[in-house]
Amino acid sequence: MCGIIGITGDAPTLDVLLEGLARLEYRGYDSAGLALLPATAGGALWRARAATGTHSLDDLAKRVDGAPEGATTGIGHTRWATHGRPSEENAHPHVDCTGTVALVHNGIIENHYELSDALVAAGHELSSETDTEVLAHLLEEALAEAPEAGLVGAVRTMLGRVRGYFALAAVRTAEPGLIVAARRVSPLVMGVTATTALLASDIPALLGTTSEFLLLEDDQIAELRPGSVRVTDLDGVEVEPKARTVDYDLDAARKDGYDDYMSKEIHEQPAAVASTLLDRQLPDGTLALDEVRISDDELRSIDKVFIVACGSSYHAGLMAKYAIEHWARLPVEIDIASEFRYRDPVLDSHTLVIGVSQSGETVDTLQALREARRWNAKVLVISNVVDSSMTREADAVLYTRAGPEIGVAATKTHLAQITALEILALYLAQVRGTLYPAEARALLVRMGELPAKVALALERGPAVDDVARAYRDSPSFIFLGRHVGYPVALEGALKLKELSYLRAEGFPAGELKHGPIALVEPGTVVIGVATRTRLWEKMLANVAEVKSRGATVVLVANDGDDETARQADAVLWVPPTEQLFAPIVDVVPLQLFAYSMARLHGLDVDRPRNLAKVVTVE
Numbered sequence: 001m002c003g004i005i006g007i008t009g010d011a012p013t014l015d016v017l018l019e020g021l022a023r024l025e026y027r028g029y030d031s032a033g034l035a036l037l038p039a040t041a042g043g044a045l046w047r048a049r050a051a052t053g054t055h056s057l058d059d060l061a062k063r064v065d066g067a068p069e070g071a072t073t074g075i076g077h078t079r080w081a082t083h084g085r086p087s088e089e090n091a092h093p094h095v096d097c098t099g100t101v102a103l104v105h106n107g108i109i110e111n112h113y114e115l116s117d118a119l120v121a122a123g124h125e126l127s128s129e130t131d132t133e134v135l136a137h138l139l140e141e142a143l144a145e146a147p148e149a150g151l152v153g154a155v156r157t158m159l160g161r162v163r164g165y166f167a168l169a170a171v172r173t174a175e176p177g178l179i180v181a182a183r184r185v186s187p188l189v190m191g192v193t194a195t196t197a198l199l200a201s202d203i204p205a206l207l208g209t210t211s212e213f214l215l216l217e218d219d220q221i222a223e224l225r226p227g228s229v230r231v232t233d234l235d236g237v238e239v240e241p242k243a244r245t246v247d248y249d250l251d252a253a254r255k256d257g258y259d260d261y262m263s264k265e266i267h268e269q270p271a272a273v274a275s276t277l278l279d280r281q282l283p284d285g286t287l288a289l290d291e292v293r294i295s296d297d298e299l300r301s302i303d304k305v306f307i308v309a310c311g312s313s314y315h316a317g318l319m320a321k322y323a324i325e326h327w328a329r330l331p332v333e334i335d336i337a338s339e340f341r342y343r344d345p346v347l348d349s350h351t352l353v354i355g356v357s358q359s360g361e362t363v364d365t366l367q368a369l370r371e372a373r374r375w376n377a378k379v380l381v382i383s384n385v386v387d388s389s390m391t392r393e394a395d396a397v398l399y400t401r402a403g404p405e406i407g408v409a410a411t412k413t414h415l416a417q418i419t420a421l422e423i424l425a426l427y428l429a430q431v432r433g434t435l436y437p438a439e440a441r442a443l444l445v446r447m448g449e450l451p452a453k454v455a456l457a458l459e460r461g462p463a464v465d466d467v468a469r470a471y472r473d474s475p476s477f478i479f480l481g482r483h484v485g486y487p488v489a490l491e492g493a494l495k496l497k498e499l500s501y502l503r504a505e506g507f508p509a510g511e512l513k514h515g516p517i518a519l520v521e522p523g524t525v526v527i528g529v530a531t532r533t534r535l536w537e538k539m540l541a542n543v544a545e546v547k548s549r550g551a552t553v554v555l556v557a558n559d560g561d562d563e564t565a566r567q568a569d570a571v572l573w574v575p576p577t578e579q580l581f582a583p584i585v586d587v588v589p590l591q592l593f594a595y596s597m598a599r600l601h602g603l604d605v606d607r608p609r610n611l612a613k614v615v616t617v618e
């Protein structure tokens with residue numbers, strides 16, 4: 001998730017661009033950059049970029065010497081890296097070979113491999129690791145082929161060659177005063193006044209310049225000129241953009257109208273899963289990780305896998321155990337990271353240790369991975385932060401692409417982690433030959449249905465609120481699950497604990513009769529994950545055990561499953577999906593339940609007591 005901005009008007013724009021980028025920094029801060037057009041056609045394009053992490057914007061502001069005096073048209077970008085490390089070379093804006101076309105982009109270009117191969121074969125020189133840079137060179141090609149069509153025609157041509165999703169803005173020295181923008185899925189808003197036209201990834205960057213915004217729809221193209229915005233569709237037919245008026249402040253704008261970051265991030269989960277799934281296939285159809293410094297032969301020599309992680313990342317790892325063992329037929333052990341290195345694990349060069357960490361900085365996990373390397377194990381990391389400490393030390397990396405997660409409680413990064421781990425399981429199966437590439441691809445395609453299923457589960461939020469309200473005074477909760485439902489139960493219990501400070505414990509449902517069932521008494525609220533996985537019938541038998549002792553039962557059940565619903569006092573409905581993908585959908589109502597309960601208790605869901613977003617102490 002990056003932030004883009006563009007302004008063209010009748011007054012110097014540099015400071016307004018920098019202020020706008022500062023307001024977009026919460027969308028990503030790995031690097032920042034600007035490009036300004038000279039006031040006269042044919043003058044030199046001016047560009048500055050900085051990639052110093054959280055200081056990127058400050059450092060960019062120190063690099064504006066030499067900016068064209070009084071430049072009134074420019075574009076800017078603040079980056080959350082997905083393809084290519086956070087470096088100056090990878091920072092936007094990107095330019096074409098001539099250095100006269102500049103572009104900023106938020107999103108993922110899924111077919112960038114094949115596009116860059118074709119561009120290089122045609123003689124273009126690419127200077128970055130990013131998917132975005134190909135767009136600038138595609139514009140260069142289109143302008144060479146049809147200069148009369150200008151930048152807007154070039155963007156139209158380019159969109160016909162690109163798969164994936166994007167919000168982009170481009171400028172060209174030959175057309176001063178003009179910014180051309182386009183979007184497909186990624187957000188983009190525009191504003192216009194009598195003298196100025198503006199665009200940004202979302203409203204915070206433009207607050208204060210206007211309260212009237214114009215919305216660009218998918219595959220529409222906007223031409224922004226001082227005081228005017230013209231929108232056309234892919235066929236060049238002019239369309240009237242929808243208008244939107246806002247009356248909220250900057251903090252509310254960053255939450256995009258949600259009450260808090262947690263609810264915003266819970267509702268970003270369909271996009272987080274979709275982003276993590278995008279661009280996982282090479283042109284030959286085989287699956288690809290993001291960074292691989294392990295050969296396929298080395299992966300084929302692996303005879304044991306350990307997964308090490310903490311908290312919600314540990315629960316994601318637990319779900320991966322089922323997928324890796326089922327598809328890749330590799331034995332998997334999973335450890336709480338802070339315990340792993342103190343138990344003298346048996347590791348060698350044929351062991352793969354997978355670290356799961358959204359921050360990539362959790363010390364317990366980082367130290368566990370360093371221990372693994374001391375035993376010559378191969379290390380693979382699943383993280384949400386490109387170039388984080390863990391990813392820099394790993395032999396291979398698969399990034400989640402959930403964008404920055406501000407809320408302390410992990411939600412969208414957790415779903416993205418499960419998604420990435422399922423992709424990894426398919427990748428291992430493909431490399432080891434326990435799945436044919438076509439089988440792995442087919443499963444990846446089925447995973448493409450998950451964002452819509454997560455969105456459907458999110459639509460049931462009001463019904464989940466009702467259940468939370470019904471049991472708001474319960475002092476404690478038991479969460480139960482079996483098979484892949486067990487880690488879902490653990491995650492549900494953790495969310496409720498860390499957000500509402502209530503007693504909540506997750507158990508494998510089959511374990512209850514070995515002691516924990518002594519906790520059950522009339523009125524005890526038991527929340528069970530009872531979707532149709534392979535142990536569904538056994539799960540219902542465990543539910544009967546607690547019901548017979550007077551428990552109040554809430555069940556996560558598949559839509560239309562009346563047989564399960566009859567066993568429950570309340571149901572949290574979710575759409576059905578394949579059982580190894582079920583955790584991605586089934587955990588959603590439990591996140592919403594915990595969120596709702598915390599709100600009912602008047603607690604701060606973004607900053608729960610005693611917790612930190614990244615735990616950098618052991």
Ligand code: AGP
Pocket residue numbers: 310311312313356357358359360361362365408409410411498612613614615
């Ligand atoms: C989960 O809601 C918590 N924020 C916490 O358990 C977190 O998952 C854990 O600290 C691991 O963090 P990491 O993914 O950044 O390593």
